[in-house]
Amino acid sequence: MKKIALITSGGDAPGMNACVRAVVKTCLGKGIVPIGYCDGYSGMIENRFISLVSDDVVNIIQRGGTILGTARNDEFRTEDGRAKAIKNLKVEGINGLVCIGGDGSFRGARALSSEMDIPVIAIPGTIDNDIFGTDRTIGFDTAMNTVVDAVDKIKDTAGSHHRIFLVEVMGRDAGFIALETAIASGAASVLIPEERSNIKLLAEDLKSQNKRRSNSIVIVAEGDDAGGVKEIYEKLLPLMDGYTLRYSILGHVQRGGRPSAFDRILATRMGVFSVELLLEGKSDVMIGSNGDALHTLPIEDAVNAAAMPRLENLQVIKALKTVR
């Protein structure tokens, strides 16, 4: 194995740089040339890449974003687009590919893998944590901490004014960020895409809780079936006579910032493991974490199950309702 290509793809996630650093350092330590394609699959199609050296990854473990750039590329969803990328990889003499990204990137990696004989390893990097086969994705922990920090601040003003706040967090199709940050910030309720939301019940629930509390936080995942947070606010307002409501959208602040120690460690371990797997001749697999252990499973399994709600969600909701 002489050359390993690397991309970061889809929405950036804190810890992607730590993973790039780990892949590059592992490659260099084993005499392999690491090639970084710019802006995910776009760089592969357009043949934009850099041959990475040790200096490129100095001082990046603590940086959010990705030094390689990232993108969501529509052309790569087509066979013609992928054919251009495969041709470029072959001309460059790439022997293995490491793809760090979320569910869309995994679908790209799976398609690519079935259309070329270059081995592919996928690493879960997304703040959403919505990849089957891993209990944590790179970036999730940092994003959760960003949300909890913001909600703590919102709680100060909510408490001072005796207001109820709806706080929208990211998660277009998944409620992982919403669920876990709801627990960590002592929220009164949480709305997630995996559960049907009932605004009337939410109003009753909030009113019953507000007999003993002067302020409440409701965490709303952006992909909730009742609509965006503004829409939910407008539906809730007429049902909450006598209460003052506000809403706040945290948005892309959740994707940036210094990665937490947890994300740096997870990213480093997964990055090192990806190169080892390629050297062992593995292909078409993703790396997942289960507690402290890393494992592999076919990328296809993750792709097919990515959108399924998980049992843990329901357990988390139970915990939230018990301690709020």
Ligand code: F6P
């Ligand atoms: O990276 C995943 C994610 O953060 C989703 O939670 C969110 O819906 C989406 O990306 C936003 O993507 P974009 O930055 O392309 O608008």
